[in-house]
Amino acid sequence: MVVTESQIRALIRLLADEDRRIVQTISDKLIDIGPLAVPLLQEAEIEQPEMAERIASVLEEIRGGKLEQELVDLASAPDEDMDLEKGAFLIARYAYPSLDVPQYIRQLDEMAQEIRDRIGPRASGEETVKTFNRYLFTEQGFKGNTKNYYEVENSYLNRVIDRRTGIPISLSVVYLLIGRRLHLPIHGIGMPGHFLVKYESDRYKIFVDCFNGGALLTEKNCQRFLTEAGYGFDEKYLQHSPVRAILSRMTKNLLAIYSKLDDSLKKARLGKFIEILGCDSREGGL
The missing domain is CATH 1.25.10 (Leucine-rich Repeat Variant)
Structure with missing residues (x-):
C-alpha cells in the first residue's frame, strides 16, 4: 500500500x-x-x-x-572481516542521519595519497611512521581535545575529521583508516584509560599516541603509564583490539556522555548497539 x-x-x-x-x-x-x-x-x-x-x-x-x-x-561477520570504517560511519550517522559518507571517504583517500607521495617505495618503518605523523599531526593539525575532553563531537568520526579534534580512540580510528589504505602493519591497542595505535613490522615496532600529537612510545612507556594510572600491567592490555571491541568502546564512550546528559532516547538506542556488537569489552574508555 x-x-x-x-x-x-x-x-x-x-x-x-x-x-x-x-x-x-x-x-x-x-x-x-x-x-x-x-x-x-x-x-x-x-x-x-x-x-x-x-x-x-x-x-x-x-x-x-x-x-x-x-x-x-x-x-554478523567474523572479527577479522568486520569493517571498521563502515562501523565508525554507521555510529556517526546515528547523530548525523543525512551524513554524506562518500565525501569523508574521499577525504581519507586524499590524505592517504598525500602520505603515499611523501613516503616513497623504499622508506623504512621508522621513516614511514615519522612521515605519517608529521603529515597528520603537524600539517593537518589533528590533535587531542584537551579543553573539552567529554564533548560529544569528539566521538563522531565525521566531526573529528571536520574539526581535526578528538579523543584517543577517535583520532586512532582516523590513523587506522588512513594507514590501512597505505597497507601499513598497524593495529588499535585498547589499553585501559587510553587508546593507542601500534606499528608492528619485523624490523620496527612502536606505539603511536594520537591524542598527544603522535608521540612515539615503547612498550616500557606503556607499562609505566598503566602502572602510574593504577591499572597495573598485564600483557593483555597491549594486545590488538578487534574491530568489534573498537566499535563497542566508541559506543560506550557515547553512552557515558549521553547518560550524563540524561538523554533517555539515546541511552536506550546506544545500549542496543552495544548488545548487537556483543563485545564484553572490559577495556577502559576514551
Missing part, C-alpha cells in the same frame, strides 16, 4: 491526541512507514513545538531501527 504525503501529514496531526493509546498507535504506523515520513516529521517538529517530544521519539525509532539492522548485518 502506497502512503501519500497528505495521509502522513494527517497521521502526524493525530500525534497531538490526548489519549496515549491513540498516540502509540499512530507512532507505530509512522514508524512502519519509515524514512518516507522523516522529512514531514522534521517539518512538523519545527512548526509544532508542542509535539516536539513525541515527534522526536518517532524519528528516533525510524532512524535508530534502520541503523540497528545495518549494525546487525555488520556484526
Whole structure:
C-alpha cells in the first residue's frame, strides 16, 4: 500500500491526541512507514513545538531501527572481516542521519595519497611512521581535545575529521583508516584509560599516541603509564583490539556522555548497539 504525503501529514496531526493509546498507535504506523515520513516529521517538529517530544521519539525509532539492522548485518561477520570504517560511519550517522559518507571517504583517500607521495617505495618503518605523523599531526593539525575532553563531537568520526579534534580512540580510528589504505602493519591497542595505535613490522615496532600529537612510545612507556594510572600491567592490555571491541568502546564512550546528559532516547538506542556488537569489552574508555 502506497502512503501519500497528505495521509502522513494527517497521521502526524493525530500525534497531538490526548489519549496515549491513540498516540502509540499512530507512532507505530509512522514508524512502519519509515524514512518516507522523516522529512514531514522534521517539518512538523519545527512548526509544532508542542509535539516536539513525541515527534522526536518517532524519528528516533525510524532512524535508530534502520541503523540497528545495518549494525546487525555488520556484526554478523567474523572479527577479522568486520569493517571498521563502515562501523565508525554507521555510529556517526546515528547523530548525523543525512551524513554524506562518500565525501569523508574521499577525504581519507586524499590524505592517504598525500602520505603515499611523501613516503616513497623504499622508506623504512621508522621513516614511514615519522612521515605519517608529521603529515597528520603537524600539517593537518589533528590533535587531542584537551579543553573539552567529554564533548560529544569528539566521538563522531565525521566531526573529528571536520574539526581535526578528538579523543584517543577517535583520532586512532582516523590513523587506522588512513594507514590501512597505505597497507601499513598497524593495529588499535585498547589499553585501559587510553587508546593507542601500534606499528608492528619485523624490523620496527612502536606505539603511536594520537591524542598527544603522535608521540612515539615503547612498550616500557606503556607499562609505566598503566602502572602510574593504577591499572597495573598485564600483557593483555597491549594486545590488538578487534574491530568489534573498537566499535563497542566508541559506543560506550557515547553512552557515558549521553547518560550524563540524561538523554533517555539515546541511552536506550546506544545500549542496543552495544548488545548487537556483543563485545564484553572490559577495556577502559576514551
